[in-house]
Amino acid sequence: MKDIIIVEQDRLVSIVQLHQYDSYMNVVFGYANARTNSYLLDSAIEKAKTLCGIDEVYVIHPGLDKVNPEITSKHPPFIELPKITCIAELRSEMTKGDQTATYRLGVCWFQEEYAFPIDESILEKFKAIPFSTLCVEYQF
Numbered sequence: 001m002k003d004i005i006i007v008e009q010d011r012l013v014s015i016v017q018l019h020q021y022d023s024y025m026n027v028v029f030g031y032a033n034a035r036t037n038s039y040l041l042d043s044a045i046e047k048a049k050t051l052c053g054i055d056e057v058y059v060i061h062p063g064l065d066k067v068n069p070e071i072t073s074k075h076p077p078f079i080e081l082p083k084i085t086c087i088a089e090l091r092s093e094m095t096k097g098d099q100t101a102t103y104r105l106g107v108c109w110f111q112e113e114y115a116f117p118i119d120e121s122i123l124e125k126f127k128a129i130p131f132s133t134l135c136v137e138y139q140f
Contacts, residue, residue: 005090005123007131013092016104019051020114023081037081044085044108052089052106056134060109060125082110086118091138092131103135 003015023040041059048057062081091104107129111119118126 005118005126007090007126007129009127011092011094011131013090013105013131015088016091017052017089018115019047019087021085023083023085023110034079037079040081040085044087048087048106048108051087052104054089054104054106054136056136057106057108058129058134060107060122060129062110082112084111084114086111086115090131090135092135094132094135096132096137102138103131104138105129105131105135 004012005015007013027036027040041061045057045059049055086109088107089104090107091102093100094103096103107126109122109125111122113119
């Protein structure tokens with residue numbers, strides 16, 4: 001398991017917890033569309049806040065796939081999220097001001113397969129996360 005990743009181009013952080021589930025796990029009927037996906041994204045953010053015990057959650061927004069290219073009034077576009085929703089808590093030792101402490105941040109992303117490994121395209125997006133700006137101090 002590769003539990004060390006890079007954020008902010010060169011900062012190493014640890015994944016201390018990882019939760020994954022099928023993106024459409026609780027969708028009973030219907031089809032993937034923008035409204036359903038928006039609800040699922042909002043739910044994932046709230047779940048990340050609860051699981052990580054933190055209010056700051058960074059979302060790596062998914063690319064959406066249109067499933068039916070022929071759109072009519074009876075058949076709106078089916079737009080699917082990647083199959084797996086991933087939620088992780090990142091932690092790192094760092095100095096802010098004159099204080100060295102452990103800082104953490106929740107991250108939510110979507111990919112086609114269960115991690116590990118984390119998709120290469122997602123790892124590239126991790127590098128852009130402004131961890132030192134968004135993180136909060138870990139309270140033991």
